[in-house]
Amino acid sequence: MKRQLPLVGLLVLVVMTSAGCSTAPSKQSGQPPDQPYYERDRMMIDDVDAPLEINDPWEGFNRTMFRFNSYADRWVLNPAVSVYRFVFPGFVRTGISNFFTNLDNIQTVVNEIFQLHPGSAVQTTGRFLVNTTIGVAGLWDPATPIGLPQHYEDFGQTLGRWGVGTGPYLVLPLFGPSFARDATGKVVDAQIFNLIDPLQLDDVNERYTYLYWTMLVLNTRSTTSFQYYQTGSPFEYELVRLLWHTKRQLDVEKY
Amino acid sequence: MSRLAAVLLLFLGASAFAAEYDYPYTDPYLATVMGTPDSVMAKVPETIPLKTRKLPRFEGRQIPDALWYGAQLDYSYAAQKGPAPLIFVIAGTGAAHNSDKNQYLMRAFYQAGFHVVGITSPTYPTFVIAASTSMVPGEQRDDARDIYNVMQKIWAEIGPKMEVTSFNLTGYSLGGTNAAFVSLLDEEKKVFNFRKVLLINPSVQIYNSISKLDRYLENIPGGVDNFNRMFNSIVNQIGTAYKKSTTVSFSPDLVFEAFKDNPPSNEELAALIGVSFRLSSSALVFTSDVMTNYGFIKPANLILTRNTNMDDYAQVSLRVGFTDYFHEYAWPYYMKNTTAKTRAEFAKMQGLESIQDYLISARKIGVVDNRDDIILVPGEIDFLTNTFDTRAKIYPHGGHLGNLKQRDTTAYIVDYFKQ
Numbered sequence: 270m271k272r273q274l275p276l277v278g279l280l281v282l283v284v285m286t287s288a289g290c291s292t293a294p295s296k297q298s299g300q301p302p303d304q305p306y307y308e309r310d311r312m313m314i315d316d317v318d319a320p321l322e323i324n325d326p327w328e329g330f331n332r333t334m335f336r337f338n339s340y341a342d343r344w345v346l347n348p349a350v351s352v353y354r355f356v357f358p359g360f361v362r363t364g365i366s367n368f369f370t371n372l373d374n375i376q377t378v379v380n381e382i383f384q385l386h387p388g389s390a391v392q393t394t395g396r397f398l399v400n401t402t403i404g405v406a407g408l409w410d411p412a413t414p415i416g417l418p419q420h421y422e423d424f425g426q427t428l429g430r431w432g433v434g435t436g437p438y439l440v441l442p443l444f445g446p447s448f449a450r451d452a453t454g455k456v457v458d459a460q461i462f463n464l465i466d467p468l469q470l471d472d473v474n475e476r477y478t479y480l481y482w483t484m485l486v487l488n489t490r491s492t493t494s495f496q497y498y499q500t501g502s503p504f505e506y507e508l509v510r511l512l513w514h515t516k517r518q519l520d521v522e523k524y
Numbered sequence: 525m526s527r528l529a530a531v532l533l534l535f536l537g538a539s540a541f542a543a544e545y546d547y548p549y550t551d552p553y554l555a556t557v558m559g560t561p562d563s564v565m566a567k568v569p570e571t572i573p574l575k576t577r578k579l580p581r582f583e584g585r586q587i588p589d590a591l592w593y594g595a596q597l598d599y600s601y602a603a604q605k606g607p608a609p610l611i612f613v614i615a616g617t618g619a620a621h622n623s624d625k626n627q628y629l630m631r632a633f634y635q636a637g638f639h640v641v642g643i644t645s646p647t648y649p650t651f652v653i654a655a656s657t658s659m660v661p662g663e664q665r666d667d668a669r670d671i672y673n674v675m676q677k678i679w680a681e682i683g684p685k686m687e688v689t690s691f692n693l694t695g696y697s698l699g700g701t702n703a704a705f706v707s708l709l710d711e712e713k714k715v716f717n718f719r720k721v722l723l724i725n726p727s728v729q730i731y732n733s734i735s736k737l738d739r740y741l742e743n744i745p746g747g748v749d750n751f752n753r754m755f756n757s758i759v760n761q762i763g764t765a766y767k768k769s770t771t772v773s774f775s776p777d778l779v780f781e782a783f784k785d786n787p788p789s790n791e792e793l794a795a796l797i798g799v800s801f802r803l804s805s806s807a808l809v810f811t812s813d814v815m816t817n818y819g820f821i822k823p824a825n826l827i828l829t830r831n832t833n834m835d836d837y838a839q840v841s842l843r844v845g846f847t848d849y850f851h852e853y854a855w856p857y858y859m860k861n862t863t864a865k866t867r868a869e870f871a872k873m874q875g876l877e878s879i880q881d882y883l884i885s886a887r888k889i890g891v892v893d894n895r896d897d898i899i900l901v902p903g904e905i906d907f908l909t910n911t912f913d914t915r916a917k918i919y920p921h922g923g924h925l926g927n928l929k930q931r932d933t934t935a936y937i938v939d940y941f942k943q
Contacts (some may be wrong), residue, residue, distance in 0.1 A: 292833040294826045302823035307844055309836045322835070333832045339593070348822060498593040501620060501649040502807040503814070504838040510719050 292329045301471050323514050325438040335506055336441040339497035341443060346490045353487045362410040365488050370419065371400045371407025375467060382424035384430045386524045388521050422524065424461075425454030429521035438510055445495075446513040537667075545919055547927045553708040553925030559593050566934035574602045574642075575620065579654070587653060590828035594653030599678050602644040603843035604636050605791055607687035610639040610718070610796065612675055612705075616697030616925075618804025620644045625696055628929060629937070636938045638794065639680060645699055646670055649811040659807065659815040660857045662730065664874050668705035675706075676715055691716035692941050697899070698733075700726030700874065700891075707889060708882050720932050721889040722940050725897055725925050728904040729849070729875035734846035736899060739846070740798030743791040751802075751843065754795060771780035794872060797898070808842035809849050816926060820853050838856035876907070883911050890915035890940055907932075 325331065353398050354362070354452040374397040381390035399425070400407045415420065436449030445454070470477040502508060546564050549555035576598040587595045611633050615626045621642035630640040644651045646667040652659055657676050658666050693716075695703040700723035705749040707721045716725050753783045788796065814819040814828065821840050822828065855867050864870035872878060883889060891912050895905055909916045917936055920925060927933045 273581065284915075290830075292831050294828045294832045303825045304657050305817055306820045307840050309840050309850075328833055329831050498650075499620070499622075500807075501594075501618070502803070503591065503649060503810050504807065504834060504841070507834065507838050511759065 331440040425451030555923030560929035564921040566931040614695030614699035690719040696724040703871035738845035743795040
């Protein structure tokens with residue numbers, strides 16, 4: 270089974286929606302900007318650390334994608350999640366979530382090995398074995414109570430561990446905030462997953478592949494609490510960018 | 525064995541007589557940040573059938589392109605099956621209808637058999653964009669009119685879905701102050717004829733509260749010029765807790781976790797409170813400026829697009845306090861349209877003292893507060909007890925809303941509407 274989204278379709282969408290991505294404001298009359306009451310130069314000392322400053326050369330594209338994702342949420346994903354939550358009771362959704370979390374352990378253990386963290390790799394392997402067998406294909410999670418905690422590692426973190434910086438901020442369609450490094454990592458992780466191909470769904474019936482994808486998307490959105498434009502802040506884009514940057518820095522430090 | 529029984533009896537007896545207020549944090553800053561620990565928390569259901577809806581866009585409302593997401597105002601409600609009294613709950617400064625504290629109050633009231641409706645604060649950016657007449661919030665009578673208008677629009681939407689026996693009103697923090705002015709307006713308009721109104725930790729005099737909140741930023745180590753460093757260190761402090769925690773999710777609870785493990789000093793707590801309010805005020809100030817096109821932070825002749833880089837505006841907005849907003853933006857805006865002759869008179873109008881006669885006579889209005897509430901100045905608790913007399917419930921400590929979820933506090937708030 271291929272763990273890849275129909276990338277071509279997405280790219281077409283991206284190009285279509287990101288036309289006119291300039292980040293400059295438009296002017297009313299071609300005049301130079303008026304001086305506002307609180308001008309930046311009057312308020313800020315340039316040698317102090319500025320929060321919110323993250324490398325973001327593709328901002329026009331990113332802001333368009335941020336908005337695109339909010340529309341996708343509002344018109345497609347959130348309504349779908351409502352149906353999902355209505356149809357499946359809580360304990361079933363927990364099982365589904367456990368199943369995908371367990372599957373992620375394959376990617377995690379590979380990256381723990383790449384990062385030379387053998388202790389964590391052994392723990393994750395144990396966890397995967399326990400939950401796949403006793404936990405019936407990962408639907409239950411008996412590993413946590415016996416002291417095998419859940420880790421999460423991806424190839425972006427592996428690159429970070431070996432000194433690769435995040436690179437420019439990048440908002441991916443549907444996936445949301447990322448960085449050039451982590452987006453590259455996602456592609457590598459997908460390739461590794463395909464190579465191992467643990468589910469072999471294509472060999473059974475192609476329909477299972479669609480089911481797999483549908484459940485993966487529903488589960489991911491259902492377990493992500495973030496909702497667009499709920500901070501109310503006109504600077505939500507900047508705040509999300511800052512928090513995501515901090516989160517990824519800490520993801521790399523934590524293993 | 526008998527000795528053990530005796531000790532147990534003694535212990536039981538002692539705790540039965542100790543009807544003391546059981547809330548652990550006597551430090552008001554710690555209380556404000558930490559809230560209520562699980563051990564003394566009221567039993568309130570985790571979820572109620574709360575629905576979130578959007579009001580239709582206000583007719584003729586012009587929305588700048590950069591603020592497109594705020595064209596419609598959200599509200600939430602939960603209806604009982606049969607006939608029941610309804611409570612409107614107004615959120616505090618910079619908070620929406622579904623803020624943590626608003627949701628908590630709605631859950632507590634719903635459990636006690638009330639219909640509940642959550643109202644967004646007029647200081648929340650979306651309210652400014654979608655529903656504020658002046659687009660410059662803070663003037664209490666104008667804000668009350670806007671809130672009252674929003675309540676009527678919500679009622680038009682949800683009225684057919686429920687049987688209501690009476691209308692009631694509450695709000696916390698600035699929402700409490702709003703509730704007093706809305707109640708006054710209701711005496712004149714008589715749309716809802718509120719049966720009971722409760723002000724929860726209200727600001728008594730808005731100007732006093734905003735001055736205090738701005739001044740907390742002076743507690744930033746090294747002074748206000750180190751705001752950015754403080755801001756970054758808060759983000760990193762969240763991170764330290766994240767690194768230690770066993771889960772991998774990045775949730776808001778981590779903020780509290782960060783402080784539970786490692787409570788900061790008093791000065792830093794105050795600075796933290798200042799910074800968290802500054803995040804609200806920066807959003808409010810910039811949104812209002814774009815709406816009015818006053819040229820306060822955004823040059824008046826620039827039109828922002830949906831993709832405009834806002835980094836500089838964000839940086840500057842974070843350096844503008846509530847008092848800057850009042851003196852250099854709100855007052856210049858209002859001086860043409862207010863009965864107040866001076867700035868000081870205008871400031872005075874934005875406080876409960878300006879409607880004290882009404883508050884004394886209106887037996888339906890009560891107040892809950894703490895003696896050490898950090899948004900009040902000396903003398904304001906006395907004002908509340910003098911004005912509300914037996915209708916004022918003042919707890920010895922709890923800071924600003926720190927004890928809201930404490931079982932006695934919550935029980936008092938719910939019982940107030942049951943009587």
